[in-house]
Amino acid sequence: MNNSDSIQQQMKEKGLRITPQRYSVYANLLSRYDHPTVEAILQDINQEIPIASKASVYSALTVLREVGLIREILLQEGITRYDAKIEPHHHFICQDCGAIVDLDWSVLGDLPLNQLPKGLRGENYELTVKGKCEHCF
Amino acid sequence: MNNSDSIQQQMKEKGLRITPQRYSVYANLLSRYDHPTVEAILQDINQEIPIASKASVYSALTVLREVGLIREILLQEGITRYDAKIEPHHHFICQDCGAIVDLDWSVLGDLPLNQLPKGLRGENYELTVKGKCEHCF
DNA sequence: TTAAATGCAAACTATTTGCACGTAA
């Protein structure tokens, strides 16, 4: 299933329309790996010709999140970022410039979620590594 | 060094005053383990008699964070929580009720930060486990 | 055709700021 199929199927299943605004927001998130903010998405998709208002971008992000096509990334105070990679995964964040890099860190292996303290049922986990990127050494 | 010494020393070092407002905010964070929001701190410290305004709580939190006595915990959209436990540590968050529990998970051991992708210098890391707490099974 | 989505502007929430007054050192 490719990404175009994803949105077709997921949206149709819930009886939701695939509008140019929603499609452009999703396509934008699929095309980039920098976990953009609302503002960044808005600017990017309206670069050539205006396609979506700010309210529509917020609305599209909400809907896409509800159907499970995208997710939020919360790593910096007051900054909500979005990501079309929905599976749990690890992140590196540069403490100087704020750059965020996805980590595919097999070193970590699978953690034994059944060894959590009593009363907690873990379903998934993510690691956040803080440090400096190559530009900020 | 006890916690009272902490604030005395850290604040004095930077030439900052320990006011009743600042002290009550810090003491409140030291006394609880639920990673409260600004609103929760405000209500708690003003329960008996009014001691601090909202602006002063924000101000105190900013100062305490700058001197390194407290830190932010960002796990939920639009909700900034605070913690007097400043060392990197792991968290469990209940996907239903939002409860946050500190994890002292020795199972994890020490991750080899020197095996990060080229160009990234990791300094510390934290794990976030999502799932359900005992009340939300 | 028509229920659902957009776009604008107004509303709202969380946080920050300016400034007169108060107070810790």
Place this chain on the structure above:
DNA sequence: TTACGTGCAAATAGTTTGCATTTAA
């Protein structure tokens, strides 16, 4: 004594909402 901190209210930033208009299916 006086520079620093507080408290109020106004300002700001990010996000949500109401409603008339437009549009995807």
